[in-house]
Amino acid sequence: MAGSSGTTARPDTPTAAVSPLLGEGGEQVGMVAKFFRALGDPTRLRLLEFLLAGEHTVSECVTHVGLSQGRVSVHLACLADCGYVAARRDGRYTHYRVVDPRVADLVVLARSLAADNCVALAACERITPRT
Template structure:
């Protein structure tokens, strides 16, 4: 991690967002935003093979986004910070705005009379 501390902040941010750049990892973080989950609880929700889920959880753990706690035979995961859930909420708000804007553009295209020059 010492070498990473010497990186410019924008590179560290890029690496952080690369970590988030997988649908299964986002889904895991969404689930953990609600509450702690055992791996067995996440499997049907994430919809990937157990080995793949373990790999994705290991990536999130190395990035410092989740923690793991063994409880008997199962492992329970939790977010390391509630700010991760906040980040997912901000992303949802941004995407909702983008989708609404796209829908508005589509409605404008449909409402425009045929044969009229586009703007």
């Protein structure tokens, strides 16, 4: 069933590149899951993409996503804690920006994978169809 999207499936790179990294961390799993979960919320993901396009203040982010200021502030702090963005205080304004280029890589890669499985992904009812 899962093989649906014909475009996928490149069984050429086995798992050689990964296994050495995977063997060691039993602890790390929880950490990485926490890291992924930060981007599992549509609001935070939208904020991150907004910040990938350039630095913005909290109020600009509030306008962009259309949620309450308190909520947006929490989401941005969460993204900062997880290392996706960095905060810069300037007087009474706080500017957020993406500092690590790998963040953009991660988003692009995920978008690519999600796009190739968008049909099955959209049909998956085991994860909230939120939005």
